[in-house]
Amino acid sequence: MMVAYFGFILLVAFNKPLLGTLVTRGLSLGMLLGALVIIVAWILTWTYVRWANTHYDASLAKLRERR
Amino acid sequence: MTSAIGEPNAIAITFFLVFIVLSLGITVWASRKTRTAEHFYTAGKSVTAFQNGLALAGDYMSAASFLGIAGLVALSGFDGLIYSIGWLVGWPIVMFLIAEPLRNLGRYTFADVLAARLRQTPIRIAAAIGSLAVIAFYLIAQMVGAGNLIRLLFGLPYEAAVVIVGAVMLAYVLFGGMIATTWVQIIKAVLLLGGATLLALMVLSRFDFNPLALFAQASDMYGASVLSPGRQVSDPIDAVSLGLALMLGTAGLPHILMRFYTVPDARTARTSVGYATAFIGFFYLLTFVLGFGAMVLIGRDAITGIDAGGNMAAPLLAEAVGGTPFLGFISAVAFATILAVVAGLTLSGAATLSHDLWVSVVRGAKADQREQLVVARAATVLLAAVSILLGIAFKGQNVAYMVGLAFAIAASANFPALVLSIFWKRLTTAGAQSSMIVGTVSALLLIYLSPTIQVDILHNSGAWFPLRNPGIVSIPLSFVVAIGVSLLWPVASEARRFAELERQLHLGVESADELT
Numbered sequence A: 001m002m003v004a005y006f007g008f009i010l011l012v013a014f015n016k017p018l019l020g021t022l023v024t025r026g027l028s029l030g031m032l033l034g035a036l037v038i039i040v041a042w043i044l045t046w047t048y049v050r051w052a053n054t055h056y057d058a059s060l061a062k063l064r065e066r067r
Numbered sequence B: 001m002t003s004a005i006g007e008p009n010a011i012a013i014t015f016f017l018v019f020i021v022l023s024l025g026i027t028v029w030a031s032r033k034t035r036t037a038e039h040f041y042t043a044g045k046s047v048t049a050f051q052n053g054l055a056l057a058g059d060y061m062s063a064a065s066f067l068g069i070a071g072l073v074a075l076s077g078f079d080g081l082i083y084s085i086g087w088l089v090g091w092p093i094v095m096f097l098i099a100e101p102l103r104n105l106g107r108y109t110f111a112d113v114l115a116a117r118l119r120q121t122p123i124r125i126a127a128a129i130g131s132l133a134v135i136a137f138y139l140i141a142q143m144v145g146a147g148n149l150i151r152l153l154f155g156l157p158y159e160a161a162v163v164i165v166g167a168v169m170l171a172y173v174l175f176g177g178m179i180a181t182t183w184v185q186i187i188k189a190v191l192l193l194g195g196a197t198l199l200a201l202m203v204l205s206r207f208d209f210n211p212l213a214l215f216a217q218a219s220d221m222y223g224a225s226v227l228s229p230g231r232q233v234s235d236p237i238d239a240v241s242l243g244l245a246l247m248l249g250t251a252g253l254p255h256i257l258m259r260f261y262t263v264p265d266a267r268t269a270r271t272s273v274g275y276a277t278a279f280i281g282f283f284y285l286l287t288f289v290l291g292f293g294a295m296v297l298i299g300r301d302a303i304t305g306i307d308a309g310g311n312m313a314a315p316l317l318a319e320a321v322g323g324t325p326f327l328g329f330i331s332a333v334a335f336a337t338i339l340a341v342v343a344g345l346t347l348s349g350a351a352t353l354s355h356d357l358w359v360s361v362v363r364g365a366k367a368d369q370r371e372q373l374v375v376a377r378a379a380t381v382l383l384a385a386v387s388i389l390l391g392i393a394f395k396g397q398n399v400a401y402m403v404g405l406a407f408a409i410a411a412s413a414n415f416p417a418l419v420l421s422i423f424w425k426r427l428t429t430a431g432a433q434s435s436m437i438v439g440t441v442s443a444l445l446l447i448y449l450s451p452t453i454q455v456d457i458l459h460n461s462g463a464w465f466p467l468r469n470p471g472i473v474s475i476p477l478s479f480v481v482a483i484g485v486s487l488l489w490p491v492a493s494e495a496r497r498f499a500e501l502e503r504q505l506h507l508g509v510e511s512a513d514e515l516t
Helices: A004-016 A018-019 A029-064 B008-034 B037-045 B047-060 B063-076 B078-105 B111-119 B118-156 B158-207 B211-222 B235-254 B254-261 B266-297 B300-306 B313-363 B367-395 B399-423 B429-449 B451-457 B470-490 B492-507
Strands: A022-024
Touching: A004 A018, A004 A029, A004 B078, A004 B111, A004 B235, A018 B037, A022 A029, A029 B078, A029 B266, B008 B037, B008 B118, B008 B158, B008 B313, B037 B158, B037 B254, B037 B313, B037 B367, B047 B158, B047 B254, B047 B266, B047 B313, B063 B078, B063 B118, B063 B266, B063 B313, B063 B399, B078 B235, B078 B254, B078 B266, B078 B300, B078 B399, B111 B118, B111 B313, B111 B399, B111 B492, B118 B158, B118 B254, B118 B313, B118 B367, B118 B399, B118 B470, B158 B211, B158 B266, B158 B313, B158 B367, B211 B266, B235 B254, B235 B399, B235 B470, B254 B266, B254 B313, B254 B399, B266 B313, B300 B313, B313 B367, B399 B429, B399 B470, B429 B451, B429 B470
Parallel strands: none
Antiparallel strands: none
């Protein structure tokens, strides 16, 4: 997540012309990447929630029993 | 374009009164259930993941998000979106680093986590200083925003508007505690998401539901530069600094962290962050459409004509696409937004004052439930009075800037100590304490020395510190101080205490009452 976001911020900081490139009429590369950062955040958090609720919690329960 | 903004709007007032009556009704219901400090601070840990997800979103999507970002995008295009994106990416950080350990180890405030493994008194005092600084700046921003909004929308004087917000918020928190505050957040989040979606759809209907057609018309009207990074982030290091503060600040906001104590366990805490991220991300995607919609349909000159900061872009857009009734609805939603955020902030401030300072430090954790509740309520009244006074004193300040300040302090003061206390065995009391103090002081000092204060407000010719956002200096500094002090003066007993707590940190305990 931090890689995606800081990649984006560093592009904003150091390579403005690249982000200003138009992908298609009305859509610059910067706006496309910005929207993608939000979508990546969705995918990452929900993947984690699903993984943790099924696998991680089960392992924790086992650890608790071994007290 | 003539606008009904600035005249009393019957529909806005009606919607607003309905919201107030409904939320006060909930407060009355909640007050019957609020008998202990546990209920007052954490709603008896009875909130579900979906509810807490909405409430987190409600706490987070402040007036700065709705009015501020819509205005920023309308006036500067792409640059405004940097705020949207930065505010969202804080959430995965909260999820991966903070949410579950916080739930497992704390009771009412995030300082509980540090106090569990370090010496209570110095830690709680330092954490209270950082928290109260964040809350103060955040409260000022919301109160100033509320005052301006109500003055523009309902034609009421600024001071009267600030007093009304303070009084209604006081009623929620004082009588209903966390239960009422949570429900107010949930209603507000639903209203805000619904209202913003409706507004975005009405805008898009003018462009055949194709956002690209909207963005294309914006670049035809104002030049292709609106779609690419520009003036707001002219300095590369400043851009990175802003990004850091926006991202890490979320994980240091006391009123957000407090929400993790309202759910029964770590699993629910985790799932609620998933919901919150989904809602907030969706909302920030809408801001793309709202901002560019206002740019095209209203025009920049008309927006700055009403309010120089651009804060009225969203209400103006509502009027343009849906007439006066829709303006009334969106105005009421914006007001409800501010009211709910102020309530959440006040509650977390009350928790800091009464739980961290009074009960734990002054009374040495010997206060009974009755006394805790009395002190918490007294702290609420005090904070409401202070926030009304601050709101009036800071009349005319820039809202987005004050919120940025709050995020920078949160990221420098609270975040490093909290993360290190969860993950680093060798952190000592002195290390955490000095990190929180250095973080708070350096962030405040650098903001004072920045061009925003020195050049824009004090009209000096130059500033000692070149950056507008202190994050890139103050956040690493706070980490370095914590690690340096802990390594220079190690405390073996505190490292052992961490080993004992690690189990509870990751596994949680069956009953939170085992913790004191």
